[in-house]
Amino acid sequence: MTLRLTNTLTRRTEPFEPLVPGQVSLYCCGVTVYDLCHLGHARSYIVWDVLRRYLIWSGYAVTFVQNYTDIDDKILRRAAEEGSSMEAVSERNIEAFRVDMAALNILPPDRMPRATGSLDAIRALIGELEAKGAAYSAEGDVYFAVMQHAGYGKLSGRDLGEQQQNAEGRVSQAEEARKRHPFDFALWKAAKPGEPSFPSPWGAGRPGWHIECSAMVREELGDTIDIHLGGADLIFPHHENEIAQSEAATGQALARTWLHNGMVNVGGEKMSKSLGNFTTIRALLASGVSPMTLRLFVLQAHYRKPLDFTDQALEAAATGWKGLNAALGLGQRFGAALGWSALAADIQSEARQRFQAAMDDDLNTAAALAVLFELARPLKALANRLERGDTARSEEAAELAPRWQELVELAGVLGLMAETQTSDMGAAAADEDTKEAAILEKIAERQAAKAARDFASADRIRAELKQQGVELIDKPGGVTDWMRS
Numbered sequence: 001m002t003l004r005l006t007n008t009l010t011r012r013t014e015p016f017e018p019l020v021p022g023q024v025s026l027y028c029c030g031v032t033v034y035d036l037c038h039l040g041h042a043r044s045y046i047v048w049d050v051l052r053r054y055l056i057w058s059g060y061a062v063t064f065v066q067n068y069t070d071i072d073d074k075i076l077r078r079a080a081e082e083g084s085s086m087e088a089v090s091e092r093n094i095e096a097f098r099v100d101m102a103a104l105n106i107l108p109p110d111r112m113p114r115a116t117g118s119l120d121a122i123r124a125l126i127g128e129l130e131a132k133g134a135a136y137s138a139e140g141d142v143y144f145a146v147m148q149h150a151g152y153g154k155l156s157g158r159d160l161g162e163q164q165q166n167a168e169g170r171v172s173q174a175e176e177a178r179k180r181h182p183f184d185f186a187l188w189k190a191a192k193p194g195e196p197s198f199p200s201p202w203g204a205g206r207p208g209w210h211i212e213c214s215a216m217v218r219e220e221l222g223d224t225i226d227i228h229l230g231g232a233d234l235i236f237p238h239h240e241n242e243i244a245q246s247e248a249a250t251g252q253a254l255a256r257t258w259l260h261n262g263m264v265n266v267g268g269e270k271m272s273k274s275l276g277n278f279t280t281i282r283a284l285l286a287s288g289v290s291p292m293t294l295r296l297f298v299l300q301a302h303y304r305k306p307l308d309f310t311d312q313a314l315e316a317a318a319t320g321w322k323g324l325n326a327a328l329g330l331g332q333r334f335g336a337a338l339g340w341s342a343l344a345a346d347i348q349s350e351a352r353q354r355f356q357a358a359m360d361d362d363l364n365t366a367a368a369l370a371v372l373f374e375l376a377r378p379l380k381a382l383a384n385r386l387e388r389g390d391t392a393r394s395e396e397a398a399e400l401a402p403r404w405q406e407l408v409e410l411a412g413v414l415g416l417m418a419e420t421q422t423s424d425m426g427a428a429a430a431d432e433d434t435k436e437a438a439i440l441e442k443i444a445e446r447q448a449a450k451a452a453r454d455f456a457s458a459d460r461i462r463a464e465l466k467q468q469g470v471e472l473i474d475k476p477g478g479v480t481d482w483m484r485s
Helices: 039-057 073-082 086-103 119-131 173-177 209-221 232-250 281-286 291-299 311-328 330-338 350-360 365-387 394-413 432-451 455-467
Strands: 004-007 012-015 023-028 061-066 135-138 141-144 185-190 205-207 225-231 255-261 264-266 307-309 470-474 480-484
Touching: 004 255, 023 039, 023 209, 039 061, 039 086, 039 225, 039 255, 039 264, 039 281, 039 291, 039 394, 061 209, 073 086, 086 281, 086 432, 119 135, 119 141, 119 185, 119 205, 119 209, 119 232, 141 232, 185 209, 185 232, 205 209, 209 225, 209 232, 225 232, 232 255, 281 291, 281 432, 291 311, 291 365, 307 311, 311 330, 311 365, 311 394, 330 365, 330 394, 350 365, 350 394, 365 394, 432 455, 432 470, 432 480, 455 470
Parallel strands: 023 061, 023 225, 225 255, 264 307
Antiparallel strands: 004 012, 135 141, 141 185, 185 205, 470 480
């Protein structure tokens, strides 16, 4: 069976055919590094990590690029609140992102360009658009002229008469007055007093959000890529605008396939800070939820469907993971006693075929997990017996060895691996990474308290950490380091 993916652009589930046989280029929209990553980020980056792993397992040479947006209004607002700098906010959250992704066993991208490192490519792309009449400058700003792009709206299915102005609140009234058409969007923003800026042919300023990704895709992977990835919330305006400006410049399709994951709901409501149901990855892990439990929870739903986050659903995932983890860890814990000295090569089985058929069916990870649980059943039973001190018959051990090896391999395609110690919800974090995540979470809470001039809370958090043996070191620019005392 050929891998079939649901292409947002065509609204069809289509056979995947790469531009170059045997090679796949992937671009995933990364984080705007103004804050810690939340559960929505976890869902998106877990499912795209699984896509990448599956392509590699299927024999493709994959190049995976994911960017950092480190120039943005949100970052500048956070820096102003903290009395720090754009660079300080970005660096802190980039490091936090790396810790969070590693905790979830998400493979590092092959390349992670930053907007600040791609300014030459951004300025060059804007210049091409202006030369072609697809962009115009006004008082130091440069805008993309949407009326010049006949295909605008083809990804989201909207027409210009239905578009909403000021998408995501990124456009000011003053900016609106400088536009030729209400839906034109900024490629370059003129410098404002007190804000960081960069030189350009249009004057000092900084790039708009959408042009950053177009430039980084082109610089890292070329004019046309195989698959562009992101959350459903990015379809409009971000990905729509990426398509418009990239295709106006190159005359080529930006991506052959567009994949979007569904959003995360909490108890049936959209996750948001305003509703108070916002959960960061590190807060969840620090509460005692194991990384593999969270990963299993995400993969139990199809990537395109909404994911409802509830305590009950997470507890069910924890229970499921406990059994699967026992089976996965069987070889590490008891392999020597069972005589499992070497892995068999290229195991072929009916279970493997069903796993592959599920993944080929638009990444049906729920069906793929069902295969894993089936493989794990007798292995889990054996693990439980060995835990009680029983012994295994030599015939049974020989029969189950290839089954365990296959389970480990297929679980690895989903990024699931045995954990040496799992925790129930609410239990204390077991490993050092999770302890560090809890410390960084407290530091972030303290910085937010200081920004709100709640110095009593900031002092209380410092004192709590000091009692735990953690000394905070405040540095210029709003940066706080820590060390164990």
